[in-house]
Amino acid sequence: MADLLRVEHLRKSYTSGRPWGRKPPPALNDVSVSVARGRTLGLVGESGSGKSTLGRCILGLTRPDSGAVIFDGVEVQALSGRALADFRRRVQPVFQDPFGSLDPRWSAGRSVRESLDCFGIGAPADRERRVLDLFDRVGLNPALAGRLPTHLSGGQRQRVGIAAALASEPELIIADEPVSALDMSVQAQILNLLMDLQKDLGVASVFISHDLGVVEHVSDEIAVMYRGEIVETGDTETVMTSPRHDYTRTLLAAIPRPRSSAPRRPPCPQPT
Amino acid sequence: MTATANLPAKSLEVGTPRRSPRHFILLGGLILALLALVAIAAPLIAPHDPESVDVHRVLGAPDLQHPFGSDVLGRDVASRVIYGLRASLLVSVSAVLASLILAVPLGLLAGYFGRWVDSTISRTLDLILVFPAMLLAVTFIAILGPGSVIAALAIAVIYLPILARVMRTSTLIVARNDYVAGSRARGASHLRVLVTHVAPNAFGPAIVQASVLSAFALQLEAGLSFLGLGTQPPTPSLGGMLADGREVLIQAPWVEIFPGLVIVVAVLGFTFLGEGLRRIFDPRGVGE
Numbered sequence: 294m295a296d297l298l299r300v301e302h303l304r305k306s307y308t309s310g311r312p313w314g315r316k317p318p319p320a321l322n323d324v325s326v327s328v329a330r331g332r333t334l335g336l337v338g339e340s341g342s343g344k345s346t347l348g349r350c351i352l353g354l355t356r357p358d359s360g361a362v363i364f365d366g367v368e369v370q371a372l373s374g375r376a377l378a379d380f381r382r383r384v385q386p387v388f389q390d391p392f393g394s395l396d397p398r399w400s401a402g403r404s405v406r407e408s409l410d411c412f413g414i415g416a417p418a419d420r421e422r423r424v425l426d427l428f429d430r431v432g433l434n435p436a437l438a439g440r441l442p443t444h445l446s447g448g449q450r451q452r453v454g455i456a457a458a459l460a461s462e463p464e465l466i467i468a469d470e471p472v473s474a475l476d477m478s479v480q481a482q483i484l485n486l487l488m489d490l491q492k493d494l495g496v497a498s499v500f501i502s503h504d505l506g507v508v509e510h511v512s513d514e515i516a517v518m519y520r521g522e523i524v525e526t527g528d529t530e531t532v533m534t535s536p537r538h539d540y541t542r543t544l545l546a547a548i549p550r551p552r553s554s555a556p557r558r559p560p561c562p563q564p565t
Numbered sequence: 566m567t568a569t570a571n572l573p574a575k576s577l578e579v580g581t582p583r584r585s586p587r588h589f590i591l592l593g594g595l596i597l598a599l600l601a602l603v604a605i606a607a608p609l610i611a612p613h614d615p616e617s618v619d620v621h622r623v624l625g626a627p628d629l630q631h632p633f634g635s636d637v638l639g640r641d642v643a644s645r646v647i648y649g650l651r652a653s654l655l656v657s658v659s660a661v662l663a664s665l666i667l668a669v670p671l672g673l674l675a676g677y678f679g680r681w682v683d684s685t686i687s688r689t690l691d692l693i694l695v696f697p698a699m700l701l702a703v704t705f706i707a708i709l710g711p712g713s714v715i716a717a718l719a720i721a722v723i724y725l726p727i728l729a730r731v732m733r734t735s736t737l738i739v740a741r742n743d744y745v746a747g748s749r750a751r752g753a754s755h756l757r758v759l760v761t762h763v764a765p766n767a768f769g770p771a772i773v774q775a776s777v778l779s780a781f782a783l784q785l786e787a788g789l790s791f792l793g794l795g796t797q798p799p800t801p802s803l804g805g806m807l808a809d810g811r812e813v814l815i816q817a818p819w820v821e822i823f824p825g826l827v828i829v830v831a832v833l834g835f836t837f838l839g840e841g842l843r844r845i846f847d848p849r850g851v852g853e
Binding site for chain 1: 741742743744746747748749750751752753757762765766
């Protein structure tokens with residue numbers, strides 16, 4: 294089956310801003326990944342490993358130094374005008390920071406409506422209804438559409454962000470740490486929402502996270518990044534059970550799990 | 566002028582930290598609204614023609630007919646202060662507004678696009694910053710000739726790099742937000758992102774700066790008029806009146822004191838307003 298997204302030999306380095314001193318290591322160093330339709334690729338790595346840069350390159354927001362991002366058989370860097378708009382409609386981001394991802398001056402409804410207006414989806418009169426449908430879809434009370442982001446909880450804001458991403462009916466979602474800023478119980482809700490939506494709508498996604506435990510939960514395949522390079526890729530099952538790279542093992546060891554093999558604590562001595 | 570007497574005590578009171586910014590805005594706004602009202606309604610309020618000369622009333626002391634006395638040429642000081650305020654406010658406020666109108670787009674472009682756009686705009690504006698404000702204004706006027714319009718133009722040019730820099734910095738901060746990248750991904754053009762997202766969110770600090778700069782502009786205008794480079798006599802201006810009164814300071818202090826007091830009050834008004842706005846927009850502050 295043809296891949297929906299192919300990333301080939303992507304390189305990107307940021308200049309340090311100073312002509313002297315050490316050059317920073319490249320954010321992306323010969324990175325190649327692919328995502329099939331309707332599948333989820335989990336991208337794991339520590340901060341600064343280049344995962345967000347990869348996400349931005351796929352979205353066409355950052356221009357790579359070399360290499361290619363190929364979406365549905367077309368190279369993204371070469372797009373412009375209508376073709377670029379069409380690509381943007383089909384690939385949507387979900388961001389990490391629920392504060393920074395919504396304009397503080399825009400109501401939740403307006404943020405969700407933005408892509409409908411920009412892409413000219415549906416009749417203008419019809420958009421309001423579509424926005425409310427989207428609120429319903431992500432499990433938000435449509436009455437919240439008039440609220441400003443500051444009057445929403447972190448989980449609600451993230452749902453608004455997801456609704457905004459879904460508005461243009463994308464085929465690929467780039468979710469950059471979508472749950473890292475949320476507390477545990479809300480994380481689970483948002484993850485389940487994302488997985489449900491994916492199942493219902495058949496959207497493919499690139500799920501970026503530093504948390505291997507979260508990625509394991511949502512991904513079909515996993516790519517592990519370290520210092521701008523992909524050090525390991527494979528089925529979730531394979532990577533989780535028999536990691537080949539040392540770095541993956543380190544990440545695996547960092548997942549907190551209840552240790553069933555650990556010796557039980559001796560019972561407290563009862564007062565006699 | 567009773568407000569003047571109360572100011573020092575009041576400013577100490579509202580100057581305590583953690584006071585709501587509303588007090589500052591209210592106080593500054595009240596002062597400025599009052600002054601603006603006086604300036605706009607000058608023809609209605611002024612008791613006499615500010616330019617009519619009366620040889621019988623040369624340096625006349627304040628009385629009921631002439632509450633602020635009269636000057637060297639027997640002109641009514643109260644009327645001249647009212648008209649002078651009008652001229653000074655007009656020059657300083659329009660200068661800052663003109664500066665703001667140019668600075669906002671320049672700062673937005675520099676901060677948003679970065680790279681060579683930023684370097685070109687920032688380095689060009691830095692050239693203006695090299696010269697001291699007064700020297701630049703005087704040079705301007707030496708080339709273009711004195712007058713209130715030229716003075717306003719000079720002040721606008723002087724404050725342009727300051728306002729543009731403030732706008733650029735706040736644009737840099739706002740443009741880092743995910744909703745800006747998100748808006749691009751949602752199909753918005755650069756122009757649309759700038760107008761709908763970046764500009765409204767980056768505008769606050771520039772407004773604060775503009776309010777504070779209005780106070781400086783007023784002083785700069787007074788300074789230029791004092792030197793005879795701004796508003797030209799016989800049209801009254803606060804700075805020009807200071808120059809007139811300087812020579813008769815001992816015999817007739819009222820010629821000097823009243824325009825001076827009005828300048829102080831107006832500067833305080835702009836400063837309070839700026840301080841109040843700053844506290845609202847200050848990211849560290851709790852705001853309202």
